[in-house]
Amino acid sequence: MKTFTSDFVTTRGTRLHVRRWGRPDAPTLFMLHGWMDVSASFQFVVDALAGDWQVIAPDARGFGLSDWPVAEGKSGNYWFQDYLADLDALIDHYTPPREAVNLVGHSMGANVVCLYAGVRPQRVRRVVDLEGFGMAAMQPGRAPARLTQWLDDLRAPPTLNTYATFDDVAQRLIRTNPRLPLAKARFLAAHRSKPDGEGRLHLLADPAHKLRGPVLYRLEEVMAVWSKIEAKVLHVEAVGSPTLAAIAADVPIDKFKQRFTAFPDWREELIDNAGHMLHHDQPERVAALIEAFCA
Secondary structure, eight states: OOOEEEEEEEETTEEEEEEEESOTTSOEEEEEOOTTOOGGGGHHHHHHOOSOOEEEEEOOTTBTTSOOTTTTTSOSSOOHHHHHHHHHHHHHHHSOTTOOEEEEEETHHHHHHHHHHHHSGGGEEEEEEESOOOOOOOOGGGHHHHHHHHHHHHHSOOOOOEESSHHHHHHHHHHHOTTSOHHHHHHHHHHHEEEOSSSOEEESBOGGGGSOOSSOOOHHHHHHHHTTOOSEEEEEEETTOHHHHHHHTTSOHHHHGGGGGGSSSEEEEEESSOOSOHHHHSHHHHHHHHHHHHO
16 A cells, blocks of 8 residues: 555644645645545555555544544534635645646545635646535425424434444445455554544544534535536546435436536546445546546
8 A cells, every 4th residue: 555644734723634645746636535434535546546646635624533623612513615615725735826736526525626616716627526416406495494403403413333343343334335345444444433442443523424504405506616617527426326316316317417517617437336435446447537637
């Protein structure tokens, strides 16, 4: 495995952990992980990169070794806009002011990089979106129930399971993704959990991420942001993606994906024998697509 170094960068009072692979003077790829994940998730793709790259991958706030501001009582819940602000600060920290960067995101991270590319179009050169679809459109009439649910959830904060051993964590990851080999699962388990001081292991994710926020997903606003992107966008999706099917629900897939017409320059690649965690299932294929697109 390629070795990484750890940085800690503080932005707006929150300390973010950042993994960096490669030489600082090499072409840069920023990689943002998905929900309930950590930056080490990109290790297999980094190992498969054939060229000379610097990869910068943060643990998002509330995940991994970054601060957990909600758990620490500094915030009521996590806001998606904070992920954009964190990325903005990290790009400023690691790159010159007028340099356009390459962004790669998986799932939640893909939604972050696509939104960022629309609000800072001059700062983004290429976007690679790994299984990022946005969420199902929500009608305004759902707002009262959503606010009620949020208030109820605040009274009973969510929790996460704990585990006896790292192998138990690895088996949990395999249950989620049956394609994941045991060796990879054990590697990820070591980076996604740590001892809790009471003889158990807890996942490196603030349980508050399971708290449903009070704001509806506004597809029209998201598409308006996407329409401002100047970079080329590559969408990479697993064939028969179960995540896409779950998000689309009873909306036909073709109709659901009409939202992508908002991107000025968008193209799609499909990967066989992969699920939502396609960067684990087919890292060589994902790495090759990233390199060809961002070269």
